[in-house]
Amino acid sequence: MVSGTMIPGDFEMKLSARNVLKGTVVSIATGAVNSEVTIEIGEEVHITSIITNKSCENLRLRVGGEAYAVVKASDVMLAAD
Numbered sequence: 001m002v003s004g005t006m007i008p009g010d011f012e013m014k015l016s017a018r019n020v021l022k023g024t025v026v027s028i029a030t031g032a033v034n035s036e037v038t039i040e041i042g043e044e045v046h047i048t049s050i051i052t053n054k055s056c057e058n059l060r061l062r063v064g065g066e067a068y069a070v071v072k073a074s075d076v077m078l079a080a081d
Helices: 053-058
Strands: 019-030 034-042 045-052 066-071
Touching: 019 045, 019 053, 034 053, 034 066, 045 053
Parallel strands: none
Antiparallel strands: 019 034, 019 066, 034 045
16 A cells, blocks of 8 residues: 555655555546546455546556555445345
């Protein structure tokens, strides 16, 4: 886990989020407005996010490329059967 600091290029970005998970993009499903991006953060462990197509383009996301899932939430709900 990366602890609040990401270095995407020539500069350092600090985040208040503590849940920053590094992974590899395994799929991008592009729609009319949004893209569904799935990254693998561990063996058979995936996180999927819906982002705008413009954001996908600006982040230069591609299958096989590196990406980070940044989770910042005030509530996390769990359920079980």
